Amino acid sequence: MLDWIKNINKEYPEFWKLYLSKFEKKSNRFVVLSTETTGLSLEKDVILSFGSFSIINNSIVIGDSFETVIAQYKFFHENGISNEFTIETKMKKMGESEAIQSLVEFIGNSVLVGHHIDFDVEMINAALERLDCGRLKNEALDIDVMHRKLLDINNKQFSLEELCDIYKLPKSDRNSSSEDAYKIGLLFLKLKSRLGLN
Amino acid sequence: MNSIAEHIADFLKKYPPFDNLTFQELSEIATSIRVINLEKHKVLFQINDVLHDSFYVVASGVINLSVIADAEETLLNKCYEGDIFGLRPFFAKNNYMMTAKAREESIIYAIPIAVFRPFVANNSEVLDFLLHSFATNTSNPSDKENLRGKLISDNVYFSNQQSEMQYFQSLTYNIAPITATASSIVQEAAQLMTNSLSTSVLVCENNLPIGIVTNTDMCSKIATGRFPITTTLDKIMSSPVVTVIENVSLAEAQLLMLKYNVTHLCVTQDGTDKSAVKGVISEHDLIVAQASNPGVLIKEIKRSQTPKDLKGIRERLTELIQKSISKNIPLSHVNNLASEINLAIIKRSVELSILDLGSPPARYAWLSIGSQGRKEQLLTTDQDSMLIFEDVTAEKYRDVKDYFLKLGKRTTAILEKVGYGYCTYGHMASNMLWCKSLTDWTNQYNSWMNTPGENSNQLSSIFFDFEIVIGENKIEEVIENVVFNNIKNNTLLFDFLGNEALRKNSPLTFFKKFNVEEKGPNKDKFDIKTRALMPLIDGARLFSLSYNLRGVNNTYLRFKQLAITDPRNSEIYLNCAKAFLTLSKFRTMEGLKNDNSGQYINMQELSKANKEILKNALAPMDELEDLIKNKFQLTQFS
DSSP states (O other): OOOOHHHHHHHHHHHHHHHHHHSSSSSEEEEEEEEESSOSTTTTOOOEEEEEEEEEEEEEOOOEEEEEEEEEEEHHHTOOOOOOHHHHSSOEEEHHHHHHHHHHHTTTTTTEEEEEHHHHHHHHHHHHHHHOOOOOOOEEEEHHHHHHHHOOOOOOOOOHHHHHHHHOOOOOOOOOOHHHHHHEEEEHHHHHHHHHHH | HHHHHHHHHHHHHTTTGGGSOHHHHHHHHHHOOOOEOOOTTTTEETTOOOSSOOOOOOEEOEEEEEEEEETEEEEEEEOOTOOOEHHHHHHOOOOOOEEEEEESSSSEEEHHHHHHHHHHHEEEEEEEHHHHHHHOOOOOOOHHHHHHHOOOOOOOOOOOTTHHHHGGGOOOOSSSOOOEOOTSBBHHHHHHHHHHTTOOOOOTTTTTEEEEEEEHHIIIIITTSSOOOTHHHHOOOBOOEEEEEEOHHHHHHHHHHHHHHHHEEEESSSSTSOOOOOEEHHHHHHHHHTTTTTTHHHHHHHHHOSSHHHHHHHHHHHHHHHHHHHHTHHHHHHHHHHHHHHHHHHHHHHHHHHHOOOSSOOEEEEEEHHHTTTTOOOOOOOOEEEEOOOOOOOOHHHHHHHHHHHHHHHHHHHHHHHHHOOOOOOOOOTTTTGGGHHHHHHHHHHHHSSSSOOOOOOOOOGSSSEEEEEEEEEHHHHHHHHHHHTTTTTTHHHHHHHHHOOOSSSOTTTTTTOOOSSTTTTTEEOOOOOOIIHHHHHHHHHHHHHHOOOOOHHHHHHHHHHHHGGGHHHHHHHHHHHHHHHHHHHHHHHHHHHHHHHOOOGGGGGGGHHHHHHHHHHHHHHHHHHHHHHHHHOSSOO
């Protein structure tokens, strides 16, 4: 009678099964994640790029990173947007399915950290659905929530720029998912020590 | 491809030694970097920590590098953006020699040594830079200035703190300089200088200085034959003359001489050459001033033959202390210095007694206890001492004990003549109770510490503050070991000492007024010793015993050390250390003013501001008291 559950399991791609198996152990690795999307709609919009670093032992490990630009030629074409940036950029380019698969492999069972991470996770979940996979199982921490918890503020949200100002992070004129992820990582370290999390 | 690694490489490229590497190499290095965020006051590594596998570059913020000596943290260097530090793992195997601590919230890059080493090996400029940084060992401030931003020394250097003291001394100089007019003949002036053994003559007009002729001028302008000896002074004088105001300090005078490259300074009424001449400072005066420094006092002590000589030196010490306090030299420095001199005086007193009595029949140790043992005796308060002699055979015992008692009597008598009064409780080596063999002393400490409160020889906590003056160091070590062996798990003793520390009367009344004496000769005065200083001293002793801090006897240093050992309560300890200095200063000033022990502060003479300062210094006592109550279950004796 429960065969249908097994059947669903069988439909999952290999990489997703591997991902699920990683959750047997608990991780002490955090992964800071920043995504760039075309908009805020889970149905209509798509992810343009990922920037991601791991944090181990309270330090950002620069080498342990994942970043890519996703080539969304189909989406651009349908919406009449120019493809120029995607074509010109010197960054690594991947198709959506390949990018999502690499990302899932990269994050494994780590705790995700981001700014308004729920949205990032939902965007990824939407993309995962297109690949016939389940939803992400990782725990996720939102630096905005951490910041509000620290100051006991409930009625206001803070943008990443505002947080950078508050914690006096050096500004940079460059703007990319990686850059954002790096800032989020630093903010996370600061908030983590202030909140006394270990 | 890693865009953040490239940003970091861009950052590193700006600073040595990374500017010697190509962008490609730097990107490669940056890929293996870890980024660390340090909260303010967070320690990255400290002395004796095992070496990390990385060295560090400051990305933002400030890191302080410091060493700790005598429980005092001495800042070696500050690292700003782009500075590298923590190079020790490159060149040495032993543990860190310094502490790196964030002065403000900082972000630093940790570069793994293993990754960087190949670049060092392949690039001699990088190697040179690192070697140079590591080995830079300069105490020359101008050197340090030049190196700023390029090199961060990883080695330890000290300047002797005591030498700073002398620079605040005021100068004595010739207040009746010989003067001459511009038209005086050189030969006459030279004769005048020779007659009065002076090295200079001031050239004045209407008593205003217009120039100076010194030995150097005579040598370079007359003896060389450039001018005949019949010429007039205005031809050879140095003009204008460098003038200073009266009461110039040694440091200032030295600076001016260096700045203007002269050997003489003219003292005038208002410090300009438009006012009347008051005197001349020569280089020789500076040398003389430097000679009346603490080191010279100690040398004189070693040479003195009679109690009277020592008394004279002790009086000069008092003067020095007074001067130092009025010049706002940190009291901890003054304490260090005074204790060294006190120690030397006591040592010499023992030596003088031995010269009289003949050499001792057995090995011994003369220990200072109480305030002398704690090295915080600024005033001539009473003397406390004990004497331990080695165990001898039964038939010799009588003679030996007899000799050391005599030694004790004679020495304490000398010290009394010098100005240290006898201890009212008889805690002196002249008392047969406190002059005994090593075995007797060991038993004494054992019984004190294991059955406190039951003993006929009431345990006085001052016996835990001892410092060897003269004799065998090994004997002191033995007693120290006895003390620290007995301390382990000895709740009873801590209970007893804790209660001792708390039993003192509180310094402030319920209404936050000073609790002054109600009767007796010191009516309406504040007993700063028992009400304020003793609780701090007792508390410091109690905690340092319980944390096993050996070799730190000084209350101030004990608190400082405790702040390091027990970081959770460091704030309380540091406040106490500060309060102790403030209170000691009050006591010392009162004592100097009235030539007594300064135990009682006359509140009427205290200004309102000083009263506030005094009251604030009493605040940390409450916190300390709570800490004692929390840490030690005080039940048995309360």
